[in-house]
Amino acid sequence: xxxxxxxxxxxxxxxxxxxxxxxxxxxxxxxxxxxxxxxxxxxxxxxxxxxxxxxxxxxxxxxxxxxxxxxxxxxxxxxxxxxxxxxxxxxxxxxxxxxxxxxxxxxxxxxxxxxxxxxxxxxxxxxxxxxxxxxxxxxxxxxxxxxxxxxxxxxxxxxxxxxxxxxxxxxxxxxxxxxxxxxxxxxxxxxxxxxxxxxxxxxxxxxxxxxxxxxxxxxxxxxxxxxxxxxxxxxx
Numbered sequence: 001x002x003x004x005x006x007x008x009x010x011x012x013x014x015x016x017x018x019x020x021x022x023x024x025x026x027x028x029x030x031x032x033x034x035x036x037x038x039x040x041x042x043x044x045x046x047x048x049x050x051x052x053x054x055x056x057x058x059x060x061x062x063x064x065x066x067x068x069x070x071x072x073x074x075x076x077x078x079x080x081x082x083x084x085x086x087x088x089x090x091x092x093x094x095x096x097x098x099x100x101x102x103x104x105x106x107x108x109x110x111x112x113x114x115x116x117x118x119x120x121x122x123x124x125x126x127x128x129x130x131x132x133x134x135x136x137x138x139x140x141x142x143x144x145x146x147x148x149x150x151x152x153x154x155x156x157x158x159x160x161x162x163x164x165x166x167x168x169x170x171x172x173x174x175x176x177x178x179x180x181x182x183x184x185x186x187x188x189x190x191x192x193x194x195x196x197x198x199x200x201x202x203x204x205x206x207x208x209x210x211x212x213x214x215x216x217x218x219x220x221x222x223x224x225x226x227x228x229x230x231x232x233x234x235x236x
Contacts, residue, residue: 017079018068019051023059025067032071047074049098057085065093130166137162137176147183158198167191173218179206180223190223191235205230 022028036043050068052059068075077098078090090097131145133152139159143150150164153171160176162168165183173194181188181203188202196218198209202225213232220235 016046017049017051018073019054019080020064021054023055023064025060025063028064029067029071032068032073036071036073044072045074046072047076049077049079050075051080052078052086052090053080053082055081055083055086057083057089059086059089061086061089061093065095131164136172139176144182164188170194177201186225186228188224191221192223193220193235194218195221195232200230202230 020028022031065075075095077096079098081087081090081097087097130149130151131143133143133150134154136154137143137152137156137160139157142161142163143152145164145166147165149166149169150162151169151171152162155172156162156170156174156176156178158175161179162170162176163179163182165181165185165188167188168178168180168190170178170190170192173196174192175196175198177199178190178192178197179199179201180190181201184203186203190200190202195212195216196209197212200207200212200223202223205225205228207230216232216234221232222235223230223232225231
């Protein structure tokens with residue numbers, strides 16, 4: 001047990017990013033209503049990051065924030081903001097400005113090429129092993145496998161959530177939610193011996209339970225994207 005009342009520790013979380021491409025509050029309201037209606041159980045009270053890279057200082061941030069809050073989404077931060085006026089509005093609203101992992105600081109060109117240090121020797125990318133879970137995943141549990149595959153050798157209850165940047169393998173009854181390719185990998189797949197999921201998603205493309213073809217209910221199945229469209233086929 002720690003001797004101090006608090007501890008600061010690094011951690012990572014998988015959050016959905018909502019990209020705002022329009023500053024019209026009513027357009028955003030309708031778009032959010034339509035999107036949430038597709039997956040109300042999944043998106044209700046969901047923590048999200050808002051990407052505002054397409055907005056400028058003329059956007060009415062107070063109205064936009066109010067509409068997004070009314071939709072039920074929980075905004076935990078703002079990314080992609082480049083407009084100083086908009087940054088001020090967001091700061092006054094008490095929301096943190098975040099940098100997404102894909103954003104890189106601009107590189108400066110050395111004035112004199114002779115001052116450029118010799119290129120560093122290439123560093124091999126470390127191989128990350130799959131994350132293996134051999135115990136049942138119960139309702140309310142969320143398991144995340146960053147930068148690797150996730151393998152579960154037991155059952156996954158309804159209300160549980162599996163998230164992986166790579167593939168997901170479930171060797172048991174799958175009744176919860178499975179989100180493969182969470183970092184945007186469109187080549188990720190889901191392999192399941194007993195498919196009865198509440199939601200399946202690959203690279204952001206998802207099906208709710210009623211969208212999964214009935215002939216695959218509780219059957220061994222393999223899900224993948226084909227030309228950007230979610231598909232399912234027999235596993236064996």
